[in-house]
Amino acid sequence: MNGGWLLRGRDGRLSVYQLSGDAVRCRAEREPGGPWTAPRTVGGEQTLHPVLAIGQGPDGYAHLVSWRPTVKGESGLVHSTHFRPRLAALDWNPLGHPLKKGDRTGTPAVAVDAQGRAHVFVPDGQGGVRLLAQKAKGGWAAWRDLKGHGVRDGLAAVTGESGLVELYAAVADGIAHWRQEEAGAPPVLQESVAAPVRPGTLHALATSADSTTLYFTSASGDLCAWRPGGAPVTLLSPAGSGPVCAVRCDLDGHDCTLLAQRSASGRVGFAAYPTEQESAGAWWTESGPRLPVDARVSLTTDAQGRVTAATLSPSTGRLLLTRRKDEPGLALEAWRQV
Template sequence: MNGDWLLRGRDGRLAAYQLSGDTVRCRAEREPGGPWTTPRTVGGDQRLHPVLAIGQGADGYAHLVSWRPTVKGESGLVHSTHFRPRLAALDWNPLGHPLKKGDRTGTPAVAVDARGRAHVFVPDGKGGVRLLAQKEKGGWEPWRDLKGREVRDGLAAVTGESGLVELYAAVPDGIAHWRQEEAGAPPVLQESVRTPVRTGTLYALATSAGRTTLYYTDTGGDLCAWRPGEGPVTVLASAGSGPISAVRCDLEGHDCTLLAQRSASGRVAFAAHPTEDESAGAWWTESGPRLPVDARVSLTTDADDRVVAATLSPSTGQLLLARRKDEPGLALQAWQHV
């Protein structure tokens, strides 16, 4: 899965999305902070490939994108909108293929601009990136070629506080960055930075007005941060080899960024630092039980703005959840099976 799979809907309820065979399933809180529903299939009976990209707009709507098989040896992208966690999502809507036809070209990424328009990015299999953007009054713009050179799979899409959409991609010698120059315009390749990055480890977060921060793991095993216009900085040694999740939160009156990753020991590791001040230092603290090797972590905040962490194992379907305690510091309540 690409993107945050634990989301807070516009009604305050949390929802978790997961791949299950050739379908996507969702379970949600019956009420904020309350018990959860059983998993439900998203988007109808459409059979999907095991890939899912998720993005969420300021309106709280979740946008889901996957690949589906079409004719033998070929696939097409599909999109669904989930307006509220306890409502049924819209049926999967075909988006076509970035090269008109062919098989899957890469894992998509989704970002939603300030006007609620989904932007679907996907590697084109030729070293570049293609974009399909929603129109404000329905329908989709034509596919656009955003160019790029030797772009690798594992794109990271993000919407800044300005509502403008940005994209990060790993390339052989570093990271490339695209950004919208104005609302409704296609993102433009802005700059690249030379850094030894591991493919599949990119995570982007809006961190201040006009700026986003990309977190990634370098080939030496360090967790690094990069803001365009600056140089990459090392935050701390990564806790494990899996992807990072991050969320901004208030810790005792300070704007902080909380990071989470499945550690080498199999538990969830957390580290926090003042937002955009990685030099202040951070260190990992582990929590919860040992998890399967394929377990992934996602972070969000609930209806009371408390940090919520969740882990999901595709092989077992096991979903665990922990909330921050209502006390100073970053202590979590006991992890619970959902």
């Protein structure tokens, strides 16, 4: 999956999205902080490939994108909108193919602008990136070629506090960054930085009014942070080999960024530091039980603003959840199975 799969809806309820065979399933709180519903299929009876990209707009709506098989040897992208966790999502709507026809070209990524318009990015299999964006008055604009060179799979799409959409991609010789120059305009390639990066490790987060921060694992194995306009900095060694996730939160009155990752020991590692102050340093603290190798972690804040973490293992379907306790520091409640 690409994007955070643990979301807080506009009604305060938490929901999770998971791949299940050839379908996507969703579970949600019946009320904020309350019991959870059983998993249910999203988007109707549609056979999907095992890939899912998730984006969420300021309106709290979730936008889901996947690939579906069409004719033999070919596939097309589909999109669904989920307005509230306990309501049924819209049926999957076909988006077509970035090259008009063919098989899957890469894993999509989704970001939603301040006006609630979804932007779907996908590697085109030819070294570049293609974009499909919703129009202001409904429907979708035509596919657009954003160019690029040597783009690898594993894009990271993000919406800044400005409401403008940005995209990061690992390329042959580093990282490339696209950004909208104004609302409704296509993102433009702004700059690239030479930074050997492991594809599939990119995660982007809005960290100030003017900046987003990209987290990635370098080829040498360090967890790094990069804000366009500066140079990448080494933050700390990764807790494990899987993807990292991040959320901004208030910790004892301080604007902090919290990172989480499945550690080498199999537990969840957490590391917090003052937002955009990587020089302050960060270190991992492990929590929870040992998890399967395929377990992934996602972070959000709940209706009360408390940091909430979830882990999900595709092989077991086991969903675990914890929240920050109402006390100083980053003390967490006992992990519980949902």
